[in-house]
Amino acid sequence: MDVTIIAVGTELLFGQTVNTNATYLSKNLNLMGFDVMYHHSVGDNPGRLKNLVERSLEDTDMVILTGGLGPTQDDLTKEIVSEVFGAELVFDESVYDELKEYFDERHRHMAENNLKQVYVPEGATIFHNGNGTAPGFAIERNGKYGICLPGPPREMTYMFETHVRGFLEGLTDKKMYYRILRTIGIGESDLETILLPIIDKQVDPTIATYAKEGECSFRIASQRDTIEEAKAAVDAMISDVDKIAGKYIYSYDDEELKAVVVRKLKERNLTIASAESCTGGMFASNITDVPGASGVFGYGFVTYSEAAKASELDVSEDILSNYSAVSPETAVAMAEGVKRVSGADIGISVTGFAGPDADPGRNAGEAYVGYAYGDKKEAVKFETRRADRSWNRNFFMLMMLMIVNEILDGKR
Amino acid sequence: MDVTIIAVGTELLFGQTVNTNATYLSKNLNLMGFDVMYHHSVGDNPGRLKNLVERSLEDTDMVILTGGLGPTQDDLTKEIVSEVFGAELVFDESVYDELKEYFDERHRHMAENNLKQVYVPEGATIFHNGNGTAPGFAIERNGKYGICLPGPPREMTYMFETHVRGFLEGLTDKKMYYRILRTIGIGESDLETILLPIIDKQVDPTIATYAKEGECSFRIASQRDTIEEAKAAVDAMISDVDKIAGKYIYSYDDEELKAVVVRKLKERNLTIASAESCTGGMFASNITDVPGASGVFGYGFVTYSEAAKASELDVSEDILSNYSAVSPETAVAMAEGVKRVSGADIGISVTGFAGPDADPGRNAGEAYVGYAYGDKKEAVKFETRRADRSWNRNFFMLMMLMIVNEILDGKR
Numbered sequence: 015m016d017v018t019i020i021a022v023g024t025e026l027l028f029g030q031t032v033n034t035n036a037t038y039l040s041k042n043l044n045l046m047g048f049d050v051m052y053h054h055s056v057g058d059n060p061g062r063l064k065n066l067v068e069r070s071l072e073d074t075d076m077v078i079l080t081g082g083l084g085p086t087q088d089d090l091t092k093e094i095v096s097e098v099f100g101a102e103l104v105f106d107e108s109v110y111d112e113l114k115e116y117f118d119e120r121h122r123h124m125a126e127n128n129l130k131q132v133y134v135p136e137g138a139t140i141f142h143n144g145n146g147t148a149p150g151f152a153i154e155r156n157g158k159y160g161i162c163l164p165g166p167p168r169e170m171t172y173m174f175e176t177h178v179r180g181f182l183e184g185l186t187d188k189k190m191y192y193r194i195l196r197t198i199g200i201g202e203s204d205l206e207t208i209l210l211p212i213i214d215k216q217v218d219p220t221i222a223t224y225a226k227e228g229e230c231s232f233r234i235a236s237q238r239d240t241i242e243e244a245k246a247a248v249d250a251m252i253s254d255v256d257k258i259a260g261k262y263i264y265s266y267d268d269e270e271l272k273a274v275v276v277r278k279l280k281e282r283n284l285t286i287a288s289a290e291s292c293t294g295g296m297f298a299s300n301i302t303d304v305p306g307a308s309g310v311f312g313y314g315f316v317t318y319s320e321a322a323k324a325s326e327l328d329v330s331e332d333i334l335s336n337y338s339a340v341s342p343e344t345a346v347a348m349a350e351g352v353k354r355v356s357g358a359d360i361g362i363s364v365t366g367f368a369g370p371d372a373d374p375g376r377n378a379g380e381a382y383v384g385y386a387y388g389d390k391k392e393a394v395k396f397e398t399r400r401a402d403r404s405w406n407r408n409f410f411m412l413m414m415l416m417i418v419n420e421i422l423d424g425k426r
Numbered sequence: 427m428d429v430t431i432i433a434v435g436t437e438l439l440f441g442q443t444v445n446t447n448a449t450y451l452s453k454n455l456n457l458m459g460f461d462v463m464y465h466h467s468v469g470d471n472p473g474r475l476k477n478l479v480e481r482s483l484e485d486t487d488m489v490i491l492t493g494g495l496g497p498t499q500d501d502l503t504k505e506i507v508s509e510v511f512g513a514e515l516v517f518d519e520s521v522y523d524e525l526k527e528y529f530d531e532r533h534r535h536m537a538e539n540n541l542k543q544v545y546v547p548e549g550a551t552i553f554h555n556g557n558g559t560a561p562g563f564a565i566e567r568n569g570k571y572g573i574c575l576p577g578p579p580r581e582m583t584y585m586f587e588t589h590v591r592g593f594l595e596g597l598t599d600k601k602m603y604y605r606i607l608r609t610i611g612i613g614e615s616d617l618e619t620i621l622l623p624i625i626d627k628q629v630d631p632t633i634a635t636y637a638k639e640g641e642c643s644f645r646i647a648s649q650r651d652t653i654e655e656a657k658a659a660v661d662a663m664i665s666d667v668d669k670i671a672g673k674y675i676y677s678y679d680d681e682e683l684k685a686v687v688v689r690k691l692k693e694r695n696l697t698i699a700s701a702e703s704c705t706g707g708m709f710a711s712n713i714t715d716v717p718g719a720s721g722v723f724g725y726g727f728v729t730y731s732e733a734a735k736a737s738e739l740d741v742s743e744d745i746l747s748n749y750s751a752v753s754p755e756t757a758v759a760m761a762e763g764v765k766r767v768s769g770a771d772i773g774i775s776v777t778g779f780a781g782p783d784a785d786p787g788r789n790a791g792e793a794y795v796g797y798a799y800g801d802k803k804e805a806v807k808f809e810t811r812r813a814d815r816s817w818n819r820n821f822f823m824l825m826m827l828m829i830v831n832e833i834l835d836g837k838r
Contacts, residue, residue: 027462029453030636034444036467041441050439051474055448055465062463069481224442288728294714295707298728302706305782305815313734316700316710316726318719322768326725326738356734370717403717 015185016074017043017050020066022082022091023165024057035080035163035170042174046182046190047237048076058088067098071158081165083148085127092135092151095160099153101135109134109142109149116147141177145169152181159185191244192235193252194268197259198416202230208258212251219251228409231268264419271415272300278422279310286418287313287356289327289348291339291365292381294318296411313356317348323365327351340365340376342393345384349393353386361386362418364410369401378403381410383417385426392426427597428486429455429462432478434494434503435577436469447492447575447582454586458594458602459649460488470500479510483570493577495560497539504547504563507572511565513547521546521554521561528559553589557581564593571597603656604647605664606680609671610828614642620670624663631663640821643680676831683827684712690834691722698830699725699768701739701760701775703751704793706730708823709774725768729760735777739763752777752788754805757796761805765798773798774830776822781813790815793822795829797838804838 019039025031036053043050051074056066063082070077082091096103110132117124131148134140141150146169152161161178163170183190197205202225206213209232213221219236234255236247252266264274279286288297288311298314301307315326320339323329329347337343345365353361366381367373379398385391396413398406420426431451437443448465455462463486468478475494482489494503508515522544529536543560546552553562558581564573573590575582595602609617614637618625621644625633631648646667648659664678676686691698700709700723710726713719727738732751735741741759749755757777765773778793779785791810797803808825810818832838 021465026449026465027452028456028634029449029451029462030634032444032446032449033465037438037441037444039441040439044440050441051469052478053433053438053445053465053467057463066464222440222442290707292714293711294719295702295710295726295728298707298730299705299711299819302704302728302730303816303819307706308730312729312731313738314707314728314730316707316714316728317724318710318714318726319724322725326767355738404715407711407715 015048015076017048017076017078018052018054018070018074019050020063020070020077020079021053021055021165022058022063022079023055026055027057034167035165038167038171039078039080039174042179043182045192045233045235046179047186047188048182058082058090060090060094063090064094064098067094067160071098071160075157076159076161078161078163080163080170083131083150083162083164085125085130085147087127089130091162092133095153095162096135099135099155099160101137101153103133104136105132106134106140106149109140112142112149113147139181141173141181143169143173144176145172150177152178188237188239189241189244190235190237191241191248192233193248193266194231194233195252195255195263196229196231196265196268196271197262198229198264198271198412198419200230200259200262201225205230205232205259205262209255212254212258219247221251221255227405228412229271264416271412271419273304275415275418275422276301276304276307276310278419280306282422284360284422285310285312285356285358286360286362287311287315287352287358288414289315289317289323289352289361289363291317291323291348291363292368293364293407293411293414296407297362297364297414300411300415313352313358315352315355323348323351327355338373340367340373340380340382342382342384342395345382345393346386346391347384349384349386350391359387360418360421362414364414366396366406366410368406368410369403379406381406381413383410383413385417385421387421387426390426427460427488429460429488429490430464430466430482430486431462432475432482432489432491433465433467433577434470434475434491435467438467439469446579447577450579450583451490451492451586454591455594457604457645457647458591459598459600460594470494470502472502472506475502476506476510479506479572483510483572487569488571488573490573490575492575492582495543495562495574495576497537497542497559501542503574504545507565507574508547511547511567511572513549513565515545516548517544518546518552518561521552524554524561525559551593553585553593555581555585556588557584562589564590600649600651601653601656602647602649603653603660604645605660605678606643606645607664607667607675608641608643608677608680608683609674610641610676610683610824610831612642612671612674613637617642617644617671617674621667624666624670631659633663633667639817640824641683676828683824683831685716687827687830687834688713688716688719688722690831692718694834696772696834697722697724697768697770698772698774699723699727699764699770700826701727701729701764701773703729703735703760703775703777704780705776705819705823705826708819709776709826712823712827725764725770727764727767735760739767750785752779752785752792752794754794754796754807757794757805758798758803759796761796761798762803771799772830772833774826776826778808778818778822780818780822781815791818793818793825795822795825797829797833799833799838802838
């Protein structure tokens, strides 16, 4: 089924908001086997919006609109879509009760204009809004579908997950199953190259790669008559993929690397402490972004200056002067130092040139990740060949997480 | 002049990429006095793309396309736009020379399909690409304009800034001047409320607020016959705004708060060291994200556990047990400790509950920012009334920057 996604709101056309709703919906609709043909954004203008909805229903089988469902006079989406589908707006008791409860719970007065939200198109399927006041709905005429969802991403995604996904699944006889695998340590084009034998012969399941800064994930999806068949097909392809790319895969369930690391540390009853130079605290802030990180992480050091490396981590003057602050020796000494000072089981460190500048004769993008765990200690060199400070810092932080993950998997 | 922005690329419709190009272009076009009426995204399909370009030229005066200018067979934007504008594609000597230089510099071979990029529509204004191989162009017929830009944001924004902005300015007699002011410590709706007397009577200059997580900025723009008149009008409004909201404004030139803080530390010849609990290193990583931060920042501590607060910062057992780890007393002791240990001029600290959980009887979103500078020491309480971990952490980090900025301005 072909779909058009329309975002309604002048804030998009002013460049004040990025249209992440279209991205979210497209990703999910594609995973469910729908074909998204167009995204449109338009302001709060009734004539232009009506025209665009009508055109979209000529172009495609379904139009999904986000935004313009609020209580103000500017919010016109429901009125326009009802008009295009030839449906009257009628008072809905259940929406009224829910809205009243929403305001009562918050000890707030329900304003006159909120009553506008209680009217819904006759014959529509109503989607209740768990995160706000505007209900969404789906309406059908002659095999063409119109779906209206609220604009705030928190409300839209909640409504999609709890109501719309099920509604859309009901429109197709096929069942969809997918898994998202995450990799680290390999770029998107290299990953695609090694997976080419599988990608080339794909029909179902399909395989698609997604690059994020320094990371790459891919989705394996199957659409079959039963969920069991789809699951079996996906699992079979995962085992093929594993043979080729297994060593780069750190999650088979779309779990973030920092969450994987914190989870494994907890499972293995280990603690970690960090000593960062060029990443300036990004490793610590990523680890502590995971709820419950306090069980495995107590100490982080940002030793940005040589003096700090010496005074806080006991990196010796000899090492700093003989090998320089950006060297495998310094990285190892930092990791040993932070392990000793903190009493943690694992010490992890990084020192490097994030860029845009580097010391004379050295290049931005060179860094050493050090670790100390039990009697083991080692430094691993990374070279990005880039001078992009933000990119490098993020990449080195990911490499620290990757090394910790390898330690926890017994690979180091 | 009314404008439509079209993004070309299946990756948008698959939900793999967010259309940030449309946001960037809209913001800039609006600042220049153009009216953006529609955003569209469409895949690499010649029929649909041609139809959309034709429709857009009926709907509006100008269509700006991003993407689909690459060397592969899928890249069709240039061909379609030339067809719609009735222009032949002709070999361009200067584009060829530039492309050859691009490959020579990188010691790379110019592939056969790159030659496709050397053909441009006859009569078009060519925009050279400083960050890639695909040139952009503008073409005009009967008062309607078509502008084609590359899809990768780095190439598109570079081309916009170096070529397209000047081209567009040439289309209007009016001159545009604007300033972007940044605030901290006030929410968007409160800012709008206090500025209402100015907002209500605005004609030119215009004033528009933009909210970012925990921060708010606003743009003051004027379009007059001369740049001097526009500048004078903007400056006059800035002085009105200053009377009402001056205490929240930290930049009159869209400078980020972390960059403002690093710049002022350098100017005043001061160093800073940080001690973070709930933000887990976000302050340090933001400060060190500014190139040249090493001149003012050498030491950062992430004392996530009570043991770390005691051992690294000498926060006494008495304070921790009498007042708890999340208290003004602990915040001040952390700030004094990090100042003493590092020898920095300013010690800044934070301790709080980022959420989603908090200690029994306490609420997520409560935090204390402490500082020690000279003989002064103080803790400032912040309460977000939110349980959103990421939001709180980012907000507390911003509050640390705000407090440092106030110290550097002599307000604390």
